[in-house]
Amino acid sequence: MAEYRTVDARGLKCPMPIVKAKKEIDAIPVGEVLRVIATDPGSVLDFQGWMKTSTSYELLKQEEGQDEQGRKTFVHLLRRKA
Amino acid sequence: MTDLAAAALYQRLAGDAPPRVLDVRNAQEFARWRVEGPRPVDVLNIPYFEFVEREEASVRKVTDWIGGRAGDLVVVCAEGGSSAYVAEILQGRGLAAANLAGGMVAWGLGTTARPVTASGPVRLWQVLRFGRGCLSYVVARGEDAIVVDPHRGIDAYRLLLEQERLRLRAVFDTHLHADHVSGGSALAQDAGVGYHASPRDFEGATVPVEELVDARPVRIGLLEVLPIVPLATPGHTPGSTSLLVADAFLLTGDTLFVDDVGRPDLGGQAAAWARDLHQTLHERLRPLGDAVVVLPAHASSLAGSGTAGALAGALGDLRSRNRAMRLDLDTFVREAEHAAGSTPPEYARIRAINLGRETAAEAELTELELGKNQCALSRR
Numbered sequence A: 001m002a003e004y005r006t007v008d009a010r011g012l013k014c015p016m017p018i019v020k021a022k023k024e025i026d027a028i029p030v031g032e033v034l035r036v037i038a039t040d041p042g043s044v045l046d047f048q049g050w051m052k053t054s055t056s057y058e059l060l061k062q063e064e065g066q067d068e069q070g071r072k073t074f075v076h077l078l079r080r081k082a
Numbered sequence B: 001m002t003d004l005a006a007a008a009l010y011q012r013l014a015g016d017a018p019p020r021v022l023d024v025r026n027a028q029e030f031a032r033w034r035v036e037g038p039r040p041v042d043v044l045n046i047p048y049f050e051f052v053e054r055e056e057a058s059v060r061k062v063t064d065w066i067g068g069r070a071g072d073l074v075v076v077c078a079e080g081g082s083s084a085y086v087a088e089i090l091q092g093r094g095l096a097a098a099n100l101a102g103g104m105v106a107w108g109l110g111t112t113a114r115p116v117t118a119s120g121p122v123r124l125w126q127v128l129r130f131g132r133g134c135l136s137y138v139v140a141r142g143e144d145a146i147v148v149d150p151h152r153g154i155d156a157y158r159l160l161l162e163q164e165r166l167r168l169r170a171v172f173d174t175h176l177h178a179d180h181v182s183g184g185s186a187l188a189q190d191a192g193v194g195y196h197a198s199p200r201d202f203e204g205a206t207v208p209v210e211e212l213v214d215a216r217p218v219r220i221g222l223l224e225v226l227p228i229v230p231l232a233t234p235g236h237t238p239g240s241t242s243l244l245v246a247d248a249f250l251l252t253g254d255t256l257f258v259d260d261v262g263r264p265d266l267g268g269q270a271a272a273w274a275r276d277l278h279q280t281l282h283e284r285l286r287p288l289g290d291a292v293v294v295l296p297a298h299a300s301s302l303a304g305s306g307t308a309g310a311l312a313g314a315l316g317d318l319r320s321r322n323r324a325m326r327l328d329l330d331t332f333v334r335e336a337e338h339a340a341g342s343t344p345p346e347y348a349r350i351r352a353i354n355l356g357r358e359t360a361a362e363a364e365l366t367e368l369e370l371g372k373n374q375c376a377l378s379r380r
Helices: A016-025 A043-052 B006-014 B025-033 B048-053 B055-066 B081-092 B105-109 B155-163 B184-191 B222-226 B269-286 B317-321 B329-339 B346-354 B364-368
Strands: A007-011 A032-036 A058-064 A072-080 B002-004 B019-024 B043-046 B072-075 B095-102 B111-117 B121-128 B134-141 B144-148 B166-173 B194-197 B228-232 B242-245 B248-255 B291-295
Touching: A007 A016, A007 B155, A016 A032, A016 A043, A016 A072, A016 B048, A032 A043, A032 B025, A043 A058, A043 A072, A043 B025, A058 B184, A058 B346, A072 B105, A072 B269, B006 B111, B019 B055, B019 B144, B043 B055, B048 B081, B055 B081, B055 B248, B055 B269, B072 B081, B072 B105, B072 B346, B081 B166, B121 B155, B134 B155, B144 B155, B155 B166, B269 B329, B291 B317
Parallel strands: A007 A032, B002 B095, B019 B043, B019 B072, B072 B095, B144 B166, B166 B194, B248 B291
Antiparallel strands: A032 A072, A058 A072, B111 B121, B121 B134, B134 B144, B228 B242, B242 B248
């Protein structure tokens, strides 16, 4: 996990998690994975929807967790395909 | 950036030049619940992440939709952040786009109040929570007022009372609500007045409740001159109690709506409660004259809910036009059993909150109340 480039979008409301992730994913090399950690529950469906808008990306995984402050987190693993 | 409050958007949708609505939530949220008005709303769904990914093409979709037509645009999302983002993009392209402040969360709490009676000794306002189709009431005589079936956005009632220089004397709930969190107990405690409700529905409640008794007029100080007679009208819930105000207005809660009746299946005993409801509609209400004005707690349609006129009907009109009121007992019970659906899972939690047995934070309250009400028998 630790080797992935990570966008920390905790505490941010939409559209910011996707706006920040979009900037990052276009900056990583093709084939690499971006990890986005968010606290907005709405991000789950929104990341699914966003990944479907482009053939350049792929949604690998979405996971729920908890951060060190006890906040519920939603982790999205995205891959840049092209 | 032009921000538009929920109530202002509703007023504009009721007016002569209603704006178009661009909803930028994801497709699932859009399908579940959207902005509706007294007339059909011209609405388009383009999720905000499409603007993030393909700004040019998304803006073109919007301009194609508008075509050459006049009128402006209101952008809507869940909480107001993404819609502000999209509205800014559109404004940058020269389009007149306003943002619904607070998004669907604010829309779900927004209200508008219309007078039911403009004159006479008893004054009555209908408070429409337009995003959810919930109705509540302020009834006044002189300076004294009561509130019936308030939702949790109790500032709306405080504001109306203040504007009309009214003093709150009592709060009522016609039944234990399951589809929305009541503001009844909070409003009553805040003003130091009694919260009146059916002991049958509020058995086990930890909020203080003054018990409504069938046919016993409620006397609250100076309101002795404004008779409020509770009528036990079971069916939607066992304790459902309609309030007859000044022999002229019947606040029916979820028992009887203008075009429909309340669901009798939410307690898992559709046939038994449907029998109760049928008896309520035909035996319990029989003594009431056709001129009595029925004021329900839900609107099945917002049509006619513009700036003037309340959503109400004369009992006589409902007796002849409301289909559910014309069915014989066997047909009524059979249809209720057939229509019986699952109880939305959040209803148990909402009931517990309304009884004071459980509490929830604001974010959960918003989540629990998402979407339109599902209280009417035939419109689900």
